[in-house]
Amino acid sequence: MQNKKKIDIIELAKILNLSKSTISRAFRNSSDINKHTRQRILDKAQELNYHPNIYASSLRKRKSKTIAIIIPELANNFFSKAVNGIENIARSNNFHSLIYFTDSQVKKEIEITKNLLNGRVEGVIISATGEGTEPLHIKSLQRNTPVVFFDRVYDEIIAPKVVTDDYESSFKATELLLKNGCKRTAFFVINKNISIGKQRMKGYLDALKANGCKHNDKLILNCCNHFQENYKMISKFLKKEKPDGIFASVERLATCTYSVCKDKNISIPADIKLICYSSIDIADLLAPSLSTVTQPAYDMGAKAAELLFKQINEQQISDEKVTLTSRIDERASSQ
Template sequence: MGQVNIKELAAKLGLSTSTVSRAFRNNSDINPSTKERILRVAEELGYSPNIYASSLRDSKSKTIAVIIPEFGNNFFSQALKGIEQQARSNGYHTLIYVTEDDVQQEAVHIRSMCNGRVEGVIMSASGEGLNHIHLNLLKEHQVPLVFFDRFYEDVEATIVTGDDYKSSYKATKHLITSGCKRIVYLVINKHISIGKTRMQGYTDALNDAGIALDEALIIECTNNREEIYNILKQAFSTLKPDGVFAAVERLAMSALRLCNDQGIAIPQDLKLVCFSCSDIADLLNPALSTVRQPAYEMGFRAAGVLFDALKKQQTFTPKHIVLLSSELIVRTSSRS
């Protein structure tokens, strides 16, 4: 059986096509029992409304775009759930774009969104770069933008992010009070917003504890698992750290792998803390101490800012930062 169209569905129900259409548009001028019957029969017959055609008639796409650096990260998975929840409750669809931490790819995605396909954009920035002119296109086409987690300081938009400075300071101070004196800071890109902020928390905690900063202990890595492992292997053999603060979960996992291969006992020889939203951190051996970000809430709040702007017909969001608190969860990997 082919897909049922709206006329066939209306005939089956003995209703007009306009009444059926109002049920799918969630109009208030339709009896709730009638709406329930329409949706139930539609599901039984496999009818799916052409939302895009309806949106075009309303001159709105009812779609937002979400741009993230990567999929393989628990943080972004949870943030997307928060965004999706807001989108569904507002009657919107989401299109997800992945940049693989490439600013040029980010620019390609942004340019593709300036044809009316989306009404707004929620984005976690890919990299600093020196020129973010591609984001000006959104403002020119009256597409509001909201940043979450990672952002560009020179772009006018609301930012919803974690209190990374405070969390990093607290995590580093915890390692210091646990007896660490040579703490390495592992980061993928120390020039992006979160990399810089987390590094500042790390350096200030060292300074306040009277520990001189050793630039060699700031280790910049890549996104490639084997490359990370080799970088850490070489660095650990010469630097002999007794503590590790990892800006992202992937780096901590490589450190755990290296310590296991090299016979470095955690937490006896080396203590480890990282930013992570992993649900299995407590199941690892040893259980991993983490700074857990409110990923779902961050996505939910960022989407809330965007939908508020859309309802007010704002063409951009005001530049200010919404800071959400993270939680330091101390487990075996960093206990004294």
């Protein structure tokens, strides 16, 4: 049975009856070490769950100058703007950024954080994948690396977090549809178990209640990250449930709804009114122009970076939470 207890280089050297310098050369892939010895070291390190911090000396001297940014995707306008905010702050601190994509898969998030355990970066900014898993991989990373969350967070992790007023904005977005005459307002969500999914759905439900509308589970559509699958689900949903209003919790569900409505000759906003979370720059150029809950994506990224460098410089974990305000931009799609 493999021993999963975390060990250091001194213990590994004793177990293998080798010097620390030999262990270090093996992980640096130095040419002056026998390949069989190197493989023996690597195999034993894997067996004992040893992760070498090959950048430790440079980190102590502040020479790594690199942070990691972990996000679900970059194609989303929100994340591209947030990364821009992060990188501007990083550059002002003479740091470089490594960007990693999880494709909204927690398995990839775990793999990425494991690869960062060797200390190649001085800090990590992450928008979490979630999926209801216990974030032990983040806790492991935090032992040696400062971590800051933005937008999508693990509530149980003690770390700085930068979020927006998801509940309040979702309440206002839903209420906008109701005040514009919608009687069957639907909610489209990709993952209602992650932090933003929970808050946005709660805002939707509470707005219905506050305006005297009964909650109907059939009007909540759980979607996915794939366009073709969402297209099929939304097409079937519109035909069966016949909503007259839709609040989409993420941008891709709104754009997919546009495609379905165009193909099915459903008029927006005459037949269905629509509003969504989106940072798309051409929202006002769509036909019809798209009503949005617009998050301050750039500012969120910049603030997350500021909190990360504060941790790096002060060398202590913070639990500071910053909540920024989103903006409701009402356009033709919800009128």
